[in-house]
Amino acid sequence: MQVLRVNTEKGNITSHPLDAEWEHLGGRGLASRLVAREVPPTAHPLGRHNKVVIAPGLLTGSAVPCSGRLSVGGKSPLTGTIKESNVGGTAGQRLARLGYRAVVFAGSPEPGHWHLLYISPEGARLEPAGDLVGLGNYDLVAALREWYGRQVSVISIGPAGERMLPLASVAVTNTEGQPSRHAGRGGMGAVLGSKGIKAVVLDKPSPGQVAPRDPERFREALRGFVSALRTNPTTAKVLPTYGTTALVDIVNEAGALPTRNYSTGRFEGASRINGDTFLRLVRERGGVAGHPCHPGCIIRCSNVYNDAAGRYLTSGLEYETIGMLGSNCGVDDLDAIAAMDRLCDDLGLDTMEVGAALAVAMEAGVLPFGDSRGMRELIEEMVQGTYLGKILGQGAAITGRVLGVRRVPVVKGQSMAAYDPRALKGAGVTYATSPMGADHTNGNGLGGKVDPLGAGGQREYARFFGLAHALFDTLGLCWFTRAPFLEDRRLIAELLSGFTGREWTTGDLEAVSARVIEVERGFNRRAGFDRAHDRLPEFFGEERLHPHETVFDVPEEELDAVYGGA
Ligand code: SF4
Known part of the structure; x- marks a missing residue:
């Protein structure tokens, strides 16, 4: 190659x-x-x-x-x-x-x-x-x-x-x-x-997939991989039906759905933006649920979302977008969220960071929560380069600093995704210790075995999912394939053995992921980051989150121990 x-x-x-x-x-x-x-x-x-x-x-x-x-x-x-x-x-x-x-x-x-x-x-x-x-x-x-x-x-x-x-x-x-x-x-x-x-x-290459070095062994492992995905309830049923929109109810029920700039964990309008509403609208309007984002995806978590007239509006509408542009901004209208998703896709903007920055601006009184029309105008201002647009276009952290807002849900300058760390404390540990700021794609293990409201066991949780994510992202495997393989990765080792023609063990897989994190954290250390940057904003430890009335209380030594400190 x-x-x-x-x-x-x-x-x-x-x-x-x-x-x-x-x-x-x-x-x-x-x-x-x-x-x-x-x-x-x-x-x-x-x-x-x-x-x-x-x-x-x-x-x-x-x-x-x-x-x-x-x-x-x-x-x-x-x-x-x-x-x-x-x-x-x-x-x-x-x-x-x-x-x-x-x-x-x-x-x-x-x-x-x-x-x-x-x-x-x-x-x-x-x-x-x-x-x-x-x-x-x-x-x-x-x-x-x-x-x-x-x-x-x-x-x-x-x-x-x-x-x-x-x-x-x-x-x-x-x-x-x-x-x-x-x-x-x-x-x-x-x-x-x-x-x-x-x-x-x-442009289109000549037909043909990248060939495995040991075709027979690869084919055999592939059969097991496909069969595991086809029989796992998450990959075979939930994701192809609802995609990630199923998470709206799950995270809302967990009391971790960011609402009006992370001020509460339950959104009264959740049923209007949840998976059932999504599916009903998609079916009524001739959209598609269960859409593959690339050839060869057999899970098909993606979607095509049409407007009320049945015309294409957007595709790949995800939970994190619904959470950050929806509940986090007090918006309970799925069409309005889908229209903002389309606008962000068109202008080339991260929907999560946009939702976080707009909610901070709402808290500062720039516009009321729930004003989706005003949000669209401000999104457009980001690329028009008005003074306000320039500030918002720097993300939530700068927006909060300029507008004097203290409740700003960021780590290392990046906004959190749509999981409040006071009710999903493992996600909080991931946000704090990820080499890349508050990034759920560095170890989102929603539904893990640890009590999400307790401080105990979260260090191990975040490390386990952080390393798994590093592995899947290195192999190019969609994170949604993880369900059958998190506990037993022998099939992935076998797949790699067939593909590369070299013997892989599960220990080799762990070594690959640990080295990825080590390299990334080493870069950050040399860029001036240390353990003091592996922290959540202060308000998460002080403001109680409804409905569980919890704060983020995982001790700092536990955060430092996830990857051995900086
Ligand atoms: S590859 Fe992953 S993200 Fe893309 S449609 Fe398939 S399951 Fe969804």
Whole structure:
């Protein structure tokens, strides 16, 4: 497999084989290694010395179902830490089947010099993209499919990435060519914008999956993997029916649904934005529940959400978006949330950070909770560059500082996802100790065996899920495949043995994930982060959360012990 290197300052492209020592790395493991080795930890995130690494997982492009995940890594302009933002869609498989384990963007072009990177089986080239600047992701992808053909996969940024807002996302097209899958967290769209890259167009490779080294052993393991996913109730029934919208009721019942800027854990309007309402509206309007974000997904947690007239509005509407743009902003109208999801996807914005920043602004009295029309206007202001838009577009932490709000749910500058850590304390430990700020994708183990309201056992919980996430993100496996394999990973070891032709044990898997976290935390240490940054905001330990009237009380020594302290 090759590494493609693109320097947008010099305008050159080179490629070289992946280092032999990293032959069995992909996705997050590879992206973090490359960033830690090549980016100075104190580099300005939007400057010449930062890089963007786009890396399909080790298994991505193979016949393993749900293995099409793509990692986008670099130093984050939102957190100042190392970042890996993970996304589905069709680009990961396409890149892997074109023969690339990573694409690395470097340099700092003159302002106003925009390019797109076109990659096909014949090679890669930079093309001018000045006339595409200003386009939202939907119009951009429509234009690119017109020029290059409907078969292309596209990775792109919207106007938010062009403006280098630290909450800018990187969009990836889904199976229908809609730019609705987003590497949302940490502002990686801004870093891609700082490289002058508006889009990466991936043309169709010759047919064929990435071949396993030991086909017979791989086939056998694959049979077990598929059968486990098809018989597990979560992967076979809940996710294909409701997707992640099922979580609205679950998290609300747990008393952890962020409501009106994390001021209470139950939302009185939950039944109007929950999984049942979602499913009813989808069915009435000819939408789709049980949609795959890339070919070969057999879980199909994604969806297509139509408006009241039955026209396509958005797809991939997720629980975290509903929680942060919905209950957290006091909005109980699923259509209004879906319309904001579409707007954020189009402008290239992280829905979670947007929801957190708007709720902080609501608490400051900028607009009332529940005012979804006002929210839409403020989202648009973020990319119009009004003074208020510029502040909101920096994310929740800066918004809170400027507007004088103390209840700001962030860690290391990044907003929490839609799980209140006072009622799901394991999530709180993950938020505090993740190498990437308050990121639920670094160990969200909702439904684990530990009492979510107690302080005991949360350290082990967060470490277990944090390491598991690092493994799945490195292999390119969708996190939703975890259900059957969390306790017994022998099948994954067997799958890897067949795929790589080398013997893997479950101990090897643990070593891979531990090393990923070690590399990431090492980068952060050199960037100036220490254990004092592994903390939740003070108000979580002081304000009691209704209905359980709990505070976040996991002792600091427990937080320091998750990964051994910084
Ligand atoms: S389960 Fe959902 S997120 Fe995972 S690969 Fe399938 S559609 Fe994408």
